[in-house]
Amino acid sequence: MRVLxxxxxxxxxxxxxSARPEDQRAAVTAAMDAVAEVVASGAEVVLxxxxxxxxxxxxxxxxxxxxxxxxxxxxxxxxxxQGTIGLLILDALEAALSARGGTPRVAALVSRTLVAADxxxxxxxSKPIGRYLPADEAAAMIEHxxxxxxRGAPGWRRVVASPDPIECLEVxxxxxxLAAGYAVxxxxxxxxxxxxxxxxxxxxxxxxxxxxLTAAVLAGQLGVDVLVIATDVDAVVxxxxxxxxxxxxxxxxxxLRSLAAQGHFAAGSMGPKVEAACRFAxxxxxxxxTSLDRIADAVAxxxxxxxxxxTP
Amino acid sequence: MRVLxxxxxxxxxxxxxSARPEDQRAAVTAAMDAVAEVVASGAEVVLxxxxxxxxxxxxxxxxxxxxxxxxxxxxxxxxxxQGTIGLLILDALEAALSARGGTPRVAALVSRTLVAADxxxxxxxSKPIGRYLPADEAAAMIEHxxxxxxRGAPGWRRVVASPDPIECLEVxxxxxxLAAGYAVxxxxxxxxxxxxxxxxxxxxxxxxxxxxLTAAVLAGQLGVDVLVIATDVDAVVxxxxxxxxxxxxxxxxxxLRSLAAQGHFAAGSMGPKVEAACRFAxxxxxxxxTSLDRIADAVAxxxxxxxxxxTP
Numbered sequence: 338m339r340v341l342x343x344x345x346x347x348x349x350x351x352x353x354x355s356a357r358p359e360d361q362r363a364a365v366t367a368a369m370d371a372v373a374e375v376v377a378s379g380a381e382v383v384l385x386x387x388x389x390x391x392x393x394x395x396x397x398x399x400x401x402x403x404x405x406x407x408x409x410x411x412x413x414x415x416x417x418x419q420g421t422i423g424l425l426i427l428d429a430l431e432a433a434l435s436a437r438g439g440t441p442r443v444a445a446l447v448s449r450t451l452v453a454a455d456x457x458x459x460x461x462x463s464k465p466i467g468r469y470l471p472a473d474e475a476a477a478m479i480e481h482x483x484x485x486x487x488r489g490a491p492g493w494r495r496v497v498a499s500p501d502p503i504e505c506l507e508v509x510x511x512x513x514x515l516a517a518g519y520a521v522x523x524x525x526x527x528x529x530x531x532x533x534x535x536x537x538x539x540x541x542x543x544x545x546x547x548x549x550l551t552a553a554v555l556a557g558q559l560g561v562d563v564l565v566i567a568t569d570v571d572a573v574v575x576x577x578x579x580x581x582x583x584x585x586x587x588x589x590x591x592x593l594r595s596l597a598a599q600g601h602f603a604a605g606s607m608g609p610k611v612e613a614a615c616r617f618a619x620x621x622x623x624x625x626x627t628s629l630d631r632i633a634d635a636v637a638x639x640x641x642x643x644x645x646x647x648t649p
Numbered sequence: 650m651r652v653l654x655x656x657x658x659x660x661x662x663x664x665x666x667s668a669r670p671e672d673q674r675a676a677v678t679a680a681m682d683a684v685a686e687v688v689a690s691g692a693e694v695v696l697x698x699x700x701x702x703x704x705x706x707x708x709x710x711x712x713x714x715x716x717x718x719x720x721x722x723x724x725x726x727x728x729x730x731q732g733t734i735g736l737l738i739l740d741a742l743e744a745a746l747s748a749r750g751g752t753p754r755v756a757a758l759v760s761r762t763l764v765a766a767d768x769x770x771x772x773x774x775s776k777p778i779g780r781y782l783p784a785d786e787a788a789a790m791i792e793h794x795x796x797x798x799x800r801g802a803p804g805w806r807r808v809v810a811s812p813d814p815i816e817c818l819e820v821x822x823x824x825x826x827l828a829a830g831y832a833v834x835x836x837x838x839x840x841x842x843x844x845x846x847x848x849x850x851x852x853x854x855x856x857x858x859x860x861x862l863t864a865a866v867l868a869g870q871l872g873v874d875v876l877v878i879a880t881d882v883d884a885v886v887x888x889x890x891x892x893x894x895x896x897x898x899x900x901x902x903x904x905l906r907s908l909a910a911q912g913h914f915a916a917g918s919m920g921p922k923v924e925a926a927c928r929f930a931x932x933x934x935x936x937x938x939t940s941l942d943r944i945a946d947a948v949a950x951x952x953x954x955x956x957x958x959x960t961p
Contacts, residue, residue, distance in 0.1 A: 357719040394718045398710040405713060405780075406706045407669040413733045420732030421725045423759035424841055424853060427818075432850035444822040447735035447757035447834075468717075506739075510756040510826060517825040522759075529736055538744035541736060 339381040343552035345568040356390035365425040373433035374633040388418035388526030396467040412541035419525040448507040450528025456500035464499035498544040502551040527551040549613035564624040573645040586641025590618040614647040655864035656698040657880040668702035677737040685745035686945040700730035700838030708779040724853035731837040760819040762840025768812035776811035810856040814863040839863040861925035876936040885957040898953025902930040926959040
């Protein structure tokens, strides 16, 4: 059995969203205990992960230090988080596997994701990222070519393009490592977005890709049996936050899309997870949205008892 | 034939040492043209690279933004540079290989290098890193547990431990990828230093490892035929900068060590390259110290015409 586990922010930050180094290390360590259970069961495991708070921190450092050290582009910030989160996962997953008595084999790949140079998101950037700034400081950033939006009371915030992922470029290297018994970290933060230039070669671009949508693409490319989208709730919930709240067990992609169209799922949080699960299910796979501590159960379950299972 | 190419700073920065993003991209693009020639010749190629200026920049960002964003430890900065430089190499080497008509296969691994927890360098840190600060600002850093030294006129500078590399932990993953036809980027910046903790698991530590010494270790682990140390001069030179300057062609490790003992090679630049070449040659291999544009010639040459060849 081949499994792709997409780790949400709670696998890399404190419950309050804080991303101090010690918070990240503690969260990854806890998450890898759950992942190790799946690896130890004999499944081939691919891991991908979010990086929102981490990239946000890097952007703030870029801005504050800009007069002393040249800022690096947003795509480089994504690559930087693949390095740090990859490092944390290597150490923590190997430790969790060693504790279970096996020989740990874990590898983390610097990973790119192809997007279309003419993706409409590039002309209408809408993904908020980084800190809030007062209007005058935002205006200075806009002069440097960035897009910032007035968000009311908290201030202005940078918005970037979040183009649709087309293809994970490290999929063949990941396949080679999987076949050799490695758990493989790939497409972290959705992968560094790259486009094909007019001259042919690839070049990374300043954008971010939704990590769950990339996970659905990667799951399809690798032909995984289950795509597990791990987050901080046990399942997809209808009427979230009301008396009529109701967890969804097993559901078809068509039904789930209807519910999404009714506005049940927030654009910035459950929305992309539902979209990713539907895409993978529509391509013939099984997708599960569940909490970190139910990953192992969710891989084995087909009834919807361990999360929201989305089927074709 | 299996080759390890260790890329020096001039493969990732402008000739004046500047490490703006455009400088890094231009330097990597030029370097990958030379590397592609070796890959296209049919050799199995492992790449490693330095990261001094890049890590220095990240440390400065850490310091300047510390009151707003939590700084990350030095080992994380190293991992971050593996992400960015790995990304640049993936794009540039694939482009150079595609231009030669082949199917490019390149992978970059987040990489750790084992060092001893009781390495004497940890108690006497001596590797200067990052920017100069006035005494009062350095004193504040020292209060936070860092080591800083008075360097005279330019100010105080942080010094960190540069422990001896023992083992590259990603060597098996690199071997799997090499066997599948990949050029593999591994142990960037000497690898992220990790120690075995008392409890057993690995943990990364705040230090930097000389990338050429790590390259010698990795070359031994991978059983490469040639270790190429690529830098900004054509060969090792005796009496550097004098009328008696003389390039060394073929030399034995023993002879080269004698010359090193006579003080011919600077501690911070040619010294570690000579030490790395000697270590690999003493283990039975062939090491070459040469310039970037002579890499391909140096791989094939055994006479010392294309660089300084160090043999057992």
